[in-house]
Amino acid sequence: xxxxxxxxxxxxxxxxxxxxxxxxxxxxxxxxxxxxxxxxxxxxxxxxxxxxxxxxxxxxxxxxxxxxxxxxxxxxxxxxxxxxxxxxxxxxxxxxxxxxxxxxxxxxxxxxxxxxxxxxxxxxxxxxxxxxxxxxxxxxxxxxxxxxx
Amino acid sequence: xxxxxxxxxxxxxxxxxxxxxxxxxxxxxxxxxxxxxxxxxxxxxxxxxxxxxxxxxxxxxxxxxxxxxxxxxxxxxxxxxxxxxxxxxxxxxxxxxxxxxxxxxxxxxxxxxxxxxxxxxxxxxxxxxxxxxxxxxxxxxxxxxxxxxxxxxxxxxxxxxxxxxxxxxxxxxxxxxxxxxxxxxxxxxxxxxxxxxxxxxxxxxxxxxxxxxxxxxxxxxxxxxxxxxxxxxxxxxxxxxxxxxxxxxxxxxxxxxxxxxxxxxxxxx
Numbered sequence: 001x002x003x004x005x006x007x008x009x010x011x012x013x014x015x016x017x018x019x020x021x022x023x024x025x026x027x028x029x030x031x032x033x034x035x036x037x038x039x040x041x042x043x044x045x046x047x048x049x050x051x052x053x054x055x056x057x058x059x060x061x062x063x064x065x066x067x068x069x070x071x072x073x074x075x076x077x078x079x080x081x082x083x084x085x086x087x088x089x090x091x092x093x094x095x096x097x098x099x100x101x102x103x104x105x106x107x108x109x110x111x112x113x114x115x116x117x118x119x120x121x122x123x124x125x126x127x128x129x130x131x132x133x134x135x136x137x138x139x140x141x142x143x144x145x146x147x148x149x
Numbered sequence: 150x151x152x153x154x155x156x157x158x159x160x161x162x163x164x165x166x167x168x169x170x171x172x173x174x175x176x177x178x179x180x181x182x183x184x185x186x187x188x189x190x191x192x193x194x195x196x197x198x199x200x201x202x203x204x205x206x207x208x209x210x211x212x213x214x215x216x217x218x219x220x221x222x223x224x225x226x227x228x229x230x231x232x233x234x235x236x237x238x239x240x241x242x243x244x245x246x247x248x249x250x251x252x253x254x255x256x257x258x259x260x261x262x263x264x265x266x267x268x269x270x271x272x273x274x275x276x277x278x279x280x281x282x283x284x285x286x287x288x289x290x291x292x293x294x295x296x297x298x299x300x301x302x303x304x305x306x307x308x309x310x311x312x313x314x315x316x317x318x319x320x321x322x323x324x325x326x327x328x329x330x331x332x333x334x335x336x337x338x339x340x341x342x343x344x345x346x347x348x349x350x351x352x353x354x355x356x357x358x359x360x361x362x363x364x365x366x367x368x369x370x371x372x373x374x375x376x377x378x379x380x381x382x383x384x385x386x387x388x389x390x391x392x393x394x395x396x397x398x399x400x401x402x403x404x405x406x407x408x409x410x411x412x413x414x415x416x417x418x
Contacts, residue, residue: 062295071207079205083270084331084341085288088302089295105342 029061033097039124048121055117058093062086072113084108098124164231166404167262168280171384175285175366175376176402178221178274178391186213191398194223194234210272218274221391222267224402225276226256229263245338253284253338266335270372276391277376279383284336286328287366287374296323303330304349306356324373326350329363332377336361367409 034050042050052072060067063081070080082090087108094102100123110116168174181189190213192200199219206212223234230237238257241250255261266277266285277285291299293316300311300323307326311319329350334340349356350363357363362382368374389408394400 075205075207079202079211080207081211083288084286085291085295085299085327087341088299088345092298092302103342104345105340108341 027060027064027066029057029064029067031057031061031093031097036099036124039098040126044121044125047125048117051120051124052114052117054097055094055113055120058090058097059113062090062093070113072117075112077108077110077113077116080113082108094120100124165262166229166231168229168278170280172279173283173364173376173378173383173386174278174404175386175388176221176225176276176278176391177367177374177388178217178269178276178396179393180210180214180217180272180274181393181396183210183213186217189393189397190216191220191396191400192216193398195219196235214269214272214274217396218267218269218276220396221274221402222265222276224395224400225278225391225404226263226265228402228404229278230256242338244342246342253282253335266332266376268331268335268374273368273372273374275366275374275376279378282336282379284332284334284377285374286331286335287368287372288324288328288331289372290320290324291327293320296320299323302345304346304351306349306353307351310351321373325365325375328373328375329365329377332375333358333361333363336377336379 031054034054039047039050053067056067056070056072059070059080059082063070063086077087088104091102091104091107094100098120100120102120106119107116110119180186192203195203195216199216203212203216203219206215220234223237226232226237227234240255240257242252242255243250244252254265254267256263256265264279264282266275266283268275268286270287271289273287275285275287277283296311296319300308303311303326310326311322314322330345330348331341333348333350334343334345337343348358351357354363360380362378362380364376364378364383364386366374366376367388387408389406391402392406395402
């Protein structure tokens with residue numbers, strides 16, 4: 001498709017400059033991932049605290065917002081602003097930092113960041129958490145309305 | 150209660166305007182401005198879950214984009230099916246992976262009278278409607294940093310096409326590949342439960358999944374958009390805007406509106 005066709009129906013639009021970029025801040029977040037060995041060794045409360053801080057920081061980096069502004073409890077990932085492409089970015093950053101497999105579909109469909117934090121905490125802890133075996137193929141799905149990306 | 154759709158003998162009756170075989174209708178939707186959206190957008194036709202979801206977005210513009218997309222979807226499908234927008238009966242098809250009801254969204258009917266796909270991203274939405282299985286995607290142009298991190302997850306052939314490109318060209322090409330890929334995975338019904346590195350959706354049509362047609366759509370300077378259609382190229386592809394007034398109270402969509410109509414080879418990705 002040539003450029004003329006690509007932009008054909010957009011010729012009369014003159015306000016693309018502010019098209020959804022007005023809420024995006026150029027917040028640059030330095031992320032300091034926790035050491036997986038330390039996560040496995042520490043108690044559950046501490047592990048959840050460290051992973052919560054890490055997930056907030058990664059979400060903030062991808063979304064370019066301050067970490068403290070991330071609502072981990074009440075919103076699905078899509079409502080936070082995570083779509084398929086930045087969801088893939090989040091998945092790859094988490095996998096590289098924590099040395100584990102993160103199921104992309106599960107990440108995108110998580111009902112909240114807290115759900116993701118709980119799942120990661122289970123995978124990174126000692127013992128026989130069901131999350132250790134649930135990385136691939138797990139379906140954490142919300143069923144509300146005709147789905148989209 | 151989900152209304153039962155009337156089984157029709159032909160592609161079109163007095164009440165319905167079903168797409169004919171070989172016809173692909175693409176509708177582009179743009180969100181209203183933030184200052185006027187709350188006043189103008191008609192959310193009364195959305196169901197409770199859609200209204201909850203509208204209110205759940207952190208960024209107000211995302212909520213407006215979501216609501217605009219869903220108002221447009223209901224009004225468009227209502228016009229095709231001869232139903233009131235709020236009566237359009239949505240279901241989830243069984244997931245091809247596990248059989249549970251979180252597969253492709255569809256119109257409830259044992260033999261759906263039409264297929265649709267909806268996507269939205271940062272102020273734009275796409276609704277694609279056809280008589281055959283299809284998937285659509287639209288995405289805002291990704292940042293270069295995002296492309297850098299995500300490229301290794303793509304098919305090796307796609308990675309090769311991105312290698313060595315200048316920054317802007319690479320962002321654009323990645324966006325095109327990704328929207329084709331997600332459109333295809335939505336059409337399959339798997340979504341991203343299928344490894345994004347498994348299928349080639351790059352520039353070489355001969356290497357793409359057999360039995361499917363991929364189309365890049367007009368999408369403006371900030372987005373990429375694509376549709377995947379089961380089978381050969383559609384005979385007739387029409388792209389139209391849903392005018393903003395069609396999303397307001399009392400508004401309707403005109404299925405005969407002017408648009409850009411062409412044959413697939415002109416737009417084939």
